[in-house]
Amino acid sequence: MWSLMHIPEFDDYGARIGELTHLPLRVTVRTDTAVSCNDPVALDGVLAYAMVTDALKGRPFPQGAGPFWQPLPLDCIRRISGLPLWASTDFIPSHLTKSMTHIHRRTSDNPYAMQGLIRTLDQKRPRRYPSSSAGPYMDYRVPERRFVAESWSATCIGNPDEVRRLLGLVRHFGKGGKRGQGVVRDWQVEVIHDFSFYLPDGRTLRPVPITDPGWQIGTRQGWTPPYWLRKTWLPCIPSSVASIL
């Protein structure tokens, strides 16, 4: 297992939001460009990104250590080895259309480096030139999924004002924001009547760790922010949103 670590800035933020009132909420985002993602986008993941950006004032999130306690203005359903399972769902697209494109990375795009590279390697190893099909100078043609939807909605139990404030820091939705994917047009936060991340048929709208020893099957994956931190992955009931992407 892991030992939970604390960052003073995060703890200060947690102290500030500790007494806020929580209500069931629906969060909706509309984008001006296609969204790129391989996995469902989790509301608690988006809020955690915003919290980290805000608390660390733009400094990078520590990569090497962790997991860190990341307080969010959401209800915590339960703690598993100290980490929170937040009361929030993945974003569900409305009227989804899918597509695929490719992004390219070519060393030969650089008119300076490529020429110098050829000369350098030529001096070291005669008749050998940088290969664009293998090795460190290989060209990449990476498939990237594209989704357009009229809107993407998730639900949670949280403080509407603080959720709204944190989302105001998020300019891109999904992956590839630096290349202009998922440019956020607006966020809407509205109060709803009730919340559950379970559907009537037992499926879930977010990954839920399997704590029942009777369960035999699960997908090992992230379930709490940051979702990419492999050491916190657990066997989970996967989100049913993944099946529609």
Add this chain to the structure above:
Amino acid sequence: MNSTGPNNTTLFARELALLNREQISASDVDIQASIDQLLRVALVPASSVEFLTTLTGGELLAVIFASQFPLIYRGEGEGLFAGAERYQYLTTRLVDAATCCSTLPTAWAYVSRKLSLSPPGSGWHPPLLALFSLPPFLQSAALAATLRAPEMIVMGARFIADGMKTTSWRYAEAVDRDTEEGVIYEATEEQVRQLGANDGRMLAVRIPAISGNSIRHNLLRAPGATRLLTELGLTPDREIVPIAVERFLYSGGNTVKGARAPGACDLYEAVVRRNYPFIDALGGSFDQFLLTRSNVSVASWIVCRENNWITASKTDGQYTSDVSIFDLVSEVTRTRSGIGGKDKESGQMIFSYETLAAQTAFLIEVSFQPYTSDLTIGAVMQAIDDWQGSGGTLGAKSAQGHSGFIAEHYRNDVRQALAAEYLSYLAENRDRLRQGLIDATFGTEAVLCGA
């Protein structure tokens, strides 16, 4: 984007976008009447009715459109639509046509040109005219369905064409099949509903775009890297800095095989970001670890009728257009010789590529993450200035005189003054920053980039 067919045509990149229905004349259309008018003149074999009922509305129109090719150019076919590979050729050209065109007449013209087909006889005018006079919204739906499942559309077209052959008793007798009747297919309520649903929903269409990846490289990374090296007296391409460092600056670098992030990678990243605002802006990958994020993002929209709802909202209505994106794209055909190797003149190759009309405007949004430092913003503003100063090209084939742009408005940005601060910073810290690149430590205690 390379064409899917062996026809030496390079198409413009396309991105999926949502369009309001009004932008493709979708409002106030009698869907049922339009479809009925088409189906009355486009007969289908009775045996295909069951298959046709399984299709969506868009697929139905696409199959009927595609079936006109085998129906008209029957027998041995003609042009490239002949021989054993004719349906493969039809599939690839249909995909290209559905990508390039927004209406069925232009798609028909595209396929006819690419397959060298003659004009159809007058007997075929009624179904073609009925297809061509469908409301633009229905034509878009047919082309979108073609793009989603081109093989199925061509298979359905072939099914219809083969079935219609057996309406001739001579043919049916020759191939030992029963004679069929050509019937008028009645679209199902679901198919009409799918095509006519006017509930305010938008349509997803693939429209031409320059990728954010390309803009990021041309507009920011390449000019920013050149400026950094030049200001530090490290002329690019003189092998003063390690080639891996140049590659990191110009192409973003890459991790090496078996990369393992050092324990101090967070510290290294913080030091590199503080020392080199250009790297703080664009990020990248060192040999052993990735920089966690990029502080600058670029997004772009071609100013055209389809994008008006975005470009108008982002510029208070200043940038809009009445022209469709599909009218802004045209095809250029060139001939290349000497392709036999060793500079031997051994043949010619005809190839085509798409271009955007001259004076087409692009809206490029360069945005920064919260808490981005002034020096980092200054590095980006300087890169944009340098991009314009060095010719201002975006996209491909600048060597042939394409892709030149003139930037407007960025000079009025108050943050332009930060570029001078960035240059002052480089001048004041010249020796330290220069050494960090020469030894590939970027100011840290470790060599970060040596592959």
